[in-house]
Amino acid sequence: MNRKSEQTLALAGAKDEIQFDHNHDGIDRRGFLKCMAWAGAGAYCVLQGGVLHSYALGGLGGHKPAGELSFVQISDSHMGFNKPANPDVTATLQAAIDKVNALPQAPEFLLHTGDISHLSKPGEFDTVEQMLKGLKAGDHFFVPGEHDVLNDDGQSFRERFAKGTQGAGWYSFDKGGAHFIGLVNVMNLKAGGLGSLGAEQLEWLEKDVKHRSKSTPIVVFTHIPLWSVYPEWGWGTEDSAQALGYLKKFGAVTVLNGHIHQTMQKVEGNVMFHTAMSTAFPQPKPGSAPSPGPMKVADDQLRSLLGITDVNFVQGNHALAVTDQTLG
Amino acid sequence: MKYKLCVFAIAIFLGLAASGFGQNNATSAQDAKTAPVEVKIDNFSFSPATITVPAGTTVRWTNRDDIPHTVVNDKEIFKSKPLDTDDQFSYTFTKAGTYDYFCSIHPKMTGKVVVQ
Numbered sequence: 001m002n003r004k005s006e007q008t009l010a011l012a013g014a015k016d017e018i019q020f021d022h023n024h025d026g027i028d029r030r031g032f033l034k035c036m037a038w039a040g041a042g043a044y045c046v047l048q049g050g051v052l053h054s055y056a057l058g059g060l061g062g063h064k065p066a067g068e069l070s071f072v073q074i075s076d077s078h079m080g081f082n083k084p085a086n087p088d089v090t091a092t093l094q095a096a097i098d099k100v101n102a103l104p105q106a107p108e109f110l111l112h113t114g115d116i117s118h119l120s121k122p123g124e125f126d127t128v129e130q131m132l133k134g135l136k137a138g139d140h141f142f143v144p145g146e147h148d149v150l151n152d153d154g155q156s157f158r159e160r161f162a163k164g165t166q167g168a169g170w171y172s173f174d175k176g177g178a179h180f181i182g183l184v185n186v187m188n189l190k191a192g193g194l195g196s197l198g199a200e201q202l203e204w205l206e207k208d209v210k211h212r213s214k215s216t217p218i219v220v221f222t223h224i225p226l227w228s229v230y231p232e233w234g235w236g237t238e239d240s241a242q243a244l245g246y247l248k249k250f251g252a253v254t255v256l257n258g259h260i261h262q263t264m265q266k267v268e269g270n271v272m273f274h275t276a277m278s279t280a281f282p283q284p285k286p287g288s289a290p291s292p293g294p295m296k297v298a299d300d301q302l303r304s305l306l307g308i309t310d311v312n313f314v315q316g317n318h319a320l321a322v323t324d325q326t327l328g
Numbered sequence: 329m330k331y332k333l334c335v336f337a338i339a340i341f342l343g344l345a346a347s348g349f350g351q352n353n354a355t356s357a358q359d360a361k362t363a364p365v366e367v368k369i370d371n372f373s374f375s376p377a378t379i380t381v382p383a384g385t386t387v388r389w390t391n392r393d394d395i396p397h398t399v400v401n402d403k404e405i406f407k408s409k410p411l412d413t414d415d416q417f418s419y420t421f422t423k424a425g426t427y428d429y430f431c432s433i434h435p436k437m438t439g440k441v442v443v444q
Contacts, residue, residue, distance in 0.1 A: 083394040083413065119396055119410055146433045150396070150410045191402055191430035191438050233372075234436040291371035294394050 069176030072100050072107040072137055073221070073309035075258030076278030078147065079128050080118035085296045086306075089118075089280040093131055095327045096279040096308045101136045103310060108175065110137045113258035113276060114145025114186070114223030116161065120152075125160050144169055145223040145259065146186040154187065170201050172208050178313055179212060181205065183222040185237045195224030195237035195259075202239065206246045217313065217320070218253045225257045227266055227273045230286035235260050244271060254320050256309070260292075263309075263324045274322050277307040303328030364388040364418060367439065369397050369411070369431075374439035383443050386420040397431045399439075 077093045086092060100107065110132070117124035125148075132140060142161035144154050154168055162169040168184040183205070185195035197205075209218070220226070226243065228236035237243075247253045253271040261283035266273045281294040282305035289295070297305060307326040364386040368375050370393065381387065389399045391411040399408040399417050405427065408417035421427065421443040431437035 081394075119412060147396070150398075150433070189432055189435040191428065191435055193435045232436070234434055291373070291393075293371060 069178065069313040070105055070107045071109045071111060071175075071311050071313075072103070073111045073113060073256055073258075073276050073311065074100075074279060075113040075276040075309075076115040076145065076261055076280055077112075077128055078115055078118045078278065078280035079124040080121055081280050081294075083294065085294065085299070085302050086281045090127065090131070092303065092306050092327060093128070093279045095303065096306070097131060097135050099308050099325055099327060100310075101134075107137045107310065109139040109141060110135060111180075111182075111221045111256065112140065112142045112161075113221055113256060114143050115147045115258060115278075115280075116142065116145070116157075118147055118280075120148055120150040120156065122156065125156065129160060141173070141180070141182060141221070143182045143184055143222055144186055146189070149186055154184075166204055167200055168198075170204060176313060178217040178219055179209070181208065181218065181220045183220060183226075183243070185222050185224045185226075185240075193238055194228075194231060194234055195240075197237060197239050197243055202242050202246075205243055209246055209250075212250075214249045215251055218247055218250045219256065219311075219313075219320070220247070220253065221256045223257060224259045225264075225273065225275055226255050227268070229260060229264060229275070233286065233292045235286065235292075247271070252320075254311075254322075256311070256322075260286075261295075262305075263307075265322075272320070272322075274309070276309040277305070277324060277326070279306050279308070279327070282306065301328075366390065368392055369399075369437075372397075372431075372434055372437055374429075374437060377438070378440045378442065380442040380444060381421060383422055383424050384420065385443070386418050387441055388416055388418040390414065390416045396433060397437065398433055399429055400432045402428045402430070 074096055078089055079093070081089050116128050144157045144162070148154065148157040158165060158169050162171070165171040168187045170182055170184050172179060172181040174180070183197060184201065185197050187196070188198060189196055224237050225235055226237050226240040230236070248270070251270055255271060255273045256276065257273075258276050258278065260275050261278035261281065262275065262285065263277055264275045282297065283292050284295050295305070304326050306328070307324055310323040310325060312321040312323075365379055365381050365388070367379065367387060367389045369389060369391040372393065374389070379387065389408070389411070391397050391413060394413055396410040396412050398410055399406070401407065406419040406429070410433070411417055421441060424443050427441040427443065429439050429441070
């Protein structure tokens with residue numbers, strides 16, 4: 001992997017990779033390093049100095065680091081949505097599944113970061129459930145989006161997609177030496193507020209990580225961003241600081257989410273935040289439109305704004321390489 | 329816009345009539361029901377965000393977004409199902425007071441109905 005020679009932006013079309021090296025000491029702790037990547041524009045950002053390295057996925061070739069754990073993230077399928085710019089979200093979810101199935105190395109599992117359905121309808125859940133049976137990626141793990149818990153406080157979501165979980169559907173598991181934590185921040189939202197984790201879940205989280213070694217890589221996945229992307233549009237979680245406080249002792253924390261239907265990345269101290277594209281429809285850049293409603297784009301552009309996220313975890317150096325692939 | 333103002337004016341007139349002529353309350357409320365006050369949901373906001381209506385008025389919300397929304401009172405005195413595009417929700421306000429509401433899916437969306 002030739003990453004060192006990368007200096008700044010590169011346009012690589014559909015495949016970009018951003019690698020976050022948690023072990024390097026050159027992290028800017030005074031502020032944060034922020035990087036925004038628009039999949040459709042094919043831009044990806046590079047921050048030198050050890051925090052982020054990026055390189056075109058093509059540069060990987062058939063290389064497969066020893067001890068690698070790889071998984072894939074799909075988000076915001078919005079099954080049931082049928083408006084412009086995407087009247088056929090089934091076709092684009094299928095395209096995402098095909099993308100995953102075509103990866104050179106089958107991922108070990110899938111994380112779906114919510115908004116499986118558009119209106120929490122049983123038929124919508126059924127369709128996604130059936131389609132994901134064709135996904136070549138071992139286990140499937142889900143957290144709900146606000147569109148999945150519309151009618152029954154998420155009961156039907158949990159029965160299908162989060163059996164045996166705690167509270168509103170939170171849980172954790174270990175894979176490949178990393179500790180994965182699925183959080184729910186779409187329940188009991190208060191007027192005027194943002195996403196919310198709630199006291200019960202925070203208490204559980206504190207206990208869940210308390211006795212873990214600080215060298216354990218942590219991967220948190222949830223629907224609404226845990227950092228304030230754009231509070232004016234509700235793109236943030238009001239009690240996320242408390243959650244991140246419990247994760248401070250860990251050397252490497254990655255937070256994956258959906259909800260905003262575009263890729264965006266931020267590094268703050270030991271935490272890398274990454275939001276995934278939707279498989280259904282794009283949403284505008286923060287503040288660039290009157291509202292966060294679906295962005296209407298030309299048919300031939302749509303798939304370049306939808307996609308999947310592919311994550312590789314390299315054991316030994318705690319680095320996570322996050323790759324966004326568009327469907328177009 | 330003119331139409332909305334007109335409906336508004338009629339609603340206020342009916343309200344005044346109702347308070348001025350107690351005996352006619354039922355009739356006035358009935359009339360108000362036939363001409364609900366409209367609130368549109370557009371671009372993730374309630375428009376108008378605040379309305380003032382006489383008791384007995386029916387308020388009707390219409391979702392004109394491509395994304396579902398809800399209309400939920402903070403105290404859950406009224407609560408709509410998820411409203412898909414063009415779906416409507418109506419509620420008749422019989423008691424004076426201030427009713428704050430929001431979209432439980434997008435809680436940044438807030439509105440208020442003042443019933444006199």
